[in-house]
Amino acid sequence: MHEQAWEQLPLWISLPVSLLLVLGGCIALIGCLGLLRLPHFYQRIHGPAITITLGAGCILIASMLLFSALETRPVVHELLITLFVLLTAPMVSMLVMRAAVYRDLRKRRARPGTKDGEDEVYPVTQTQSRGDR
Amino acid sequence: MTSLLPLALGFAMSCVGLGILFCTLRLLIGPSAQDRVLALDTLWMCCMLLCLLLGMRFGSMVYFEVALLIALLGFASTVALAKFLMRGEIIE
Numbered sequence: 001m002h003e004q005a006w007e008q009l010p011l012w013i014s015l016p017v018s019l020l021l022v023l024g025g026c027i028a029l030i031g032c033l034g035l036l037r038l039p040h041f042y043q044r045i046h047g048p049a050i051t052i053t054l055g056a057g058c059i060l061i062a063s064m065l066l067f068s069a070l071e072t073r074p075v076v077h078e079l080l081i082t083l084f085v086l087l088t089a090p091m092v093s094m095l096v097m098r099a100a101v102y103r104d105l106r107k108r109r110a111r112p113g114t115k116d117g118e119d120e121v122y123p124v125t126q127t128q129s130r131g132d133r
Numbered sequence: 134m135t136s137l138l139p140l141a142l143g144f145a146m147s148c149v150g151l152g153i154l155f156c157t158l159r160l161l162i163g164p165s166a167q168d169r170v171l172a173l174d175t176l177w178m179c180c181m182l183l184c185l186l187l188g189m190r191f192g193s194m195v196y197f198e199v200a201l202l203i204a205l206l207g208f209a210s211t212v213a214l215a216k217f218l219m220r221g222e223i224i225e
Contacts, residue, residue, distance in 0.1 A: 005192065006138055006139070014137055014138045015137070017138060017141070018137045018138055018140070018141035019141075021144070021145040021186075022141050022145065024145060024182075025146075025147075025148030026148060028148060028149050028152050028179065028182060029148040029149070029151055029152050031152070031175070032151070032152030032153075032155040032175060032179065033152075033155055035155060035156060035159050035171070035172060035175055036155040036156075036158055041165060041167060041168055041171075044159075044171065045171060047175075048171065048174065048175040048178065051152065051179065052175075052178050055182065056178065056181070056182055059145065059182055059185055059186065060185065063185050063188065063189050063197075066138075066189055067189075067194075070192060077194070077197055078185075078197070080201060081181070081185075081197075081200060081201055081204055084201075084204055084205070084208075085178075085181075085204055088204075088208045091208075091212075092174055092211045092212065092215070095211075095212060095215035095216070096167060096170055096171055096174070096211070096215045096218075098215075098219065099167060099170075099216075099218035099219040100165075100167040100218075102218075102219050103165075103166075103167065103218060103219075
């Protein structure tokens with residue numbers, strides 16, 4: 001029954017939905033690939049931001065369009081998820097980032113004079129000088 | 134042209150599934166604890182996207198509520214884990 005409803009969708013609604021789905025899937029994949037491949041933690045934190053904002057946004061808009069066309073009335077439930085995700089994603093990344101900076105600073109203070117260039121010591125020199133003062 | 138939408142849905146689902154695989158790899162090999170927390174947060178988000186795609190595939194609104202619940206729980210758990218990362222070692 002659902003397949004028949006798909007068959008009856010006009011092209012001008014199925015084409016943008018398909019484009020948004022492909023775009024959202026590609027962007028989500030790129031974000032996760034960045035999470036896997038980038039060398040430092042402070043670079044890795046940028047990967048999921050793409051997945052959460054652009055990838056989720058594209059897929060949510062595609063879902064809204066498809067359900068509005070299937071039920072022949074405007075369906076805006078997905079705006080709830082969009083609003084919630086867009087509000088909470090910066091908070092989450094800020095909290096994780098702050099925890100990482102604190103942990104790195106504490107590790108540095110425990111072993112003073114550690115060599116630069118390893119994973120945990122990335123550009124936190126300004127923060128460290130402010131913390132020492 | 135009628136098979137365009139199932140093709141796009143399958144492509145998006147395989148992309149998100151591959152993303153889940155990458156997040157799981159980072160969760161397993163992540164050198165530090167904050168890496169694992171970040172990977173877990175991304176894993177929550179990818180699972181939410183997969184739920185939305187499944188809802189579009191089967192045309193039911195139940196999956197939407199599942200996705201909303203996953204988004205809420207993922208936010209709460211990541212905030213709790215980040216708080217633990219900041220405070221857990223101070224007490225020691």
